[in-house]
Amino acid sequence: GAGVSQSPRYKVAKRGQDVALRCDPISGHVSLFWYQQALGQGPEFLTYFQNEAQLDKSGLPSDRFFAERPEGSVSTLKIQRTQQEDSAVYLCASSLGGIIGRTEAFFGQGTRLTVV
Amino acid sequence: QKEVEQNSGPLSVPEGAIASLNCTYSDRGSQSFFWYRQYSGKSPELIMFIYSNGDKEDGRFTAQLNKASQYVSLLIRDSQPSDSATYLCAVNHEDSSYKLIFGSGTRLLVRP
Numbered sequence: 530g531a532g533v534s535q536s537p538r539y540k541v542a543k544r545g546q547d548v549a550l551r552c553d554p555i556s557g558h559v560s561l562f563w564y565q566q567a568l569g570q571g572p573e574f575l576t577y578f579q580n581e582a583q584l585d586k587s588g589l590p591s592d593r594f595f596a597e598r599p600e601g602s603v604s605t606l607k608i609q610r611t612q613q614e615d616s617a618v619y620l621c622a623s624s625l626g627g628i629i630g631r632t633e634a635f636f637g638q639g640t641r642l643t644v645v
Numbered sequence: 646q647k648e649v650e651q652n653s654g655p656l657s658v659p660e661g662a663i664a665s666l667n668c669t670y671s672d673r674g675s676q677s678f679f680w681y682r683q684y685s686g687k688s689p690e691l692i693m694f695i696y697s698n699g700d701k702e703d704g705r706f707t708a709q710l711n712k713a714s715q716y717v718s719l720l721i722r723d724s725q726p727s728d729s730a731t732y733l734c735a736v737n738h739e740d741s742s743y744k745l746i747f748g749s750g751t752r753l754l755v756r757p
Binding site: 533560562564569570571572573574577584585588620627628629630633634636637638639 | 649653676677679687688689690691694696733735737741742743744745746747748749750
């Protein structure tokens with residue numbers, strides 16, 4: 530595709546509800562990243578995939594957060610039992626390789642999650 | 646203290662002036678340094694990156710890196726109103742080069 534596509538663009542969830550956020554990376558991009566951006570802050574790393582392998586999930590805030598990329602393309606970030614502190618923009622990025630600096634990470638438009 | 650620090654701004658400059666955006670980082674293992682621009686409600690876009698001490702120029706933009714002082718800056722020459730955005734500084738480490746560590750960003754306002 531032309532760029533990284535995320536859906537939905539906006540999601541309102543009641544506290545305690547489960548949500549699933551989708552990311553379609555740029556075709557052929559091996560690496561995929563999820564970041565969380567709170568209002569007025571910079572993005573914070575959540576997790577990194579190389580193809581279907583989740584190589585780093587150290588940034589996931591709690592065990593309520595789960596990410597997968599089963600076929601090495603589309604990825605889903607799932608948040609169980611959402612809490613108000615989960616309200617943020619969730620950004621997905623993809624790149625050809627895993628060394629950012631030798632390759633560029635392209636970001637999607639993000640999903641704005643509001644937990645009420 | 647955050648690993649990457651930026652003044653939140655807003656930094657206000659008149660059109661045509663040079664805008665100077667600054668960033669400090671705390672980890673001496675930082676390898677590469679990135680400047681992203683983010684318009685309100687949009688995704689971050691890479692402006693440029695630098696990994697060697699000194700200056701790197703790309704059009705109206707110049708990145709400056711001083712590893713001894715743990716300082717990186719972005720100069721925007723001939724600032725335009727369309728440059729008004731939040732500028733995010735980011736770093737990565739040699740042992741986790743896939744991971745970008747961002748500052749909170751500096752909001753730049755270019756007055757016509």
